[in-house]
Amino acid sequence: DAGITQSPRHKVTETGTPVTLRCHQTENHRYMYWYRQDPGHGLRLIHYSYGVKDTDKGEVSDGYSVSRSKTEDFLLTLESATSSQTSVYFCASASGTSTDTQYFGPGTRLTVL
Amino acid sequence: GESVGLHLPTLSVQEGDNSIINCAYSNSASDYFIWYKQESGKGPQFIIDIRSNMDKRQGQRVTVLLNKTVKHLSLQIAATQPGDSAVYFCAENTLTAGNKLTFGGGTRVLVKP
Numbered sequence: 155d156a157g158i159t160q161s162p163r164h165k166v167t168e169t170g171t172p173v174t175l176r177c178h179q180t181e182n183h184r185y186m187y188w189y190r191q192d193p194g195h196g197l198r199l200i201h202y203s204y205g206v207k208d209t210d211k212g213e214v215s216d217g218y219s220v221s222r223s224k225t226e227d228f229l230l231t232l233e234s235a236t237s238s239q240t241s242v243y244f245c246a247s248a249s250g251t252s253t254d255t256q257y258f259g260p261g262t263r264l265t266v267l
Numbered sequence: 268g269e270s271v272g273l274h275l276p277t278l279s280v281q282e283g284d285n286s287i288i289n290c291a292y293s294n295s296a297s298d299y300f301i302w303y304k305q306e307s308g309k310g311p312q313f314i315i316d317i318r319s320n321m322d323k324r325q326g327q328r329v330t331v332l333l334n335k336t337v338k339h340l341s342l343q344i345a346a347t348q349p350g351d352s353a354v355y356f357c358a359e360n361t362l363t364a365g366n367k368l369t370f371g372g373g374t375r376v377l378v379k380p
Binding site: 185196197199210244246248255257258259 | 303370
């Protein structure tokens with residue numbers, strides 16, 4: 155597996171507060187992704203990056219922003235957390251060709267009260 | 268596990284028997300398919316992949332079959348072991364920009380001793 159870590163692993167926050175989740179990979183992968191996983195919905199793409207400072211929206215991007223200032227780090231920010239954003243968030247990375255496998259991190263469980 | 272849906276289809280299999288997990292994919296333009304395994308509290312883990320120019324691919328104890336005519340994918344696990352208990356996801360890639368994957372809803376496999 156690619157060396158992908160996520161921090162924090164667990165977080166409880168209150169509605170209206172900003173939250174930033176961090177993904178770090180040591181494989182020099184070009185692509186990075188943020189997903190959320192909820193019961194009944196499987197894994198859904200929030201945002202992805204295809205290089206430093208190059209990002210794009212996924213299917214559930216409302217309420218989220220991302221930044222990628224270095225190849226190894228991809229940050230997901232909830233500007234003002236809502237209870238509907240309570241979920242498990244996974245980061246993934248892939249090398250750089252169109253059929254490269256995405257390798258996933260261990261996940262962050264976020265609870266918004 | 269706590270990170271996965273509570274209402275997933277479930278396959279119960281006796282230890283030592285073979286398991287077959289099915290997946291219907293949605294996009295006839297999809298060109299690359301991946302099976303992931305997700306254990307409780309962990310991120311999805313790559314198992315095996317297949318490209319659309321193939322109809323079968325074998326790995327260690329696993330075989331993936333692809334039927335493009337009916338847009339169907341299956342994962343066969345030989346001699347199922349307790350460690351195979353997990354949720355299994357198929358994912359499809361239409362090779363669009365960003366190497367984006369679309370995930371199926373998942374199947375839970377329970378191995379009975």
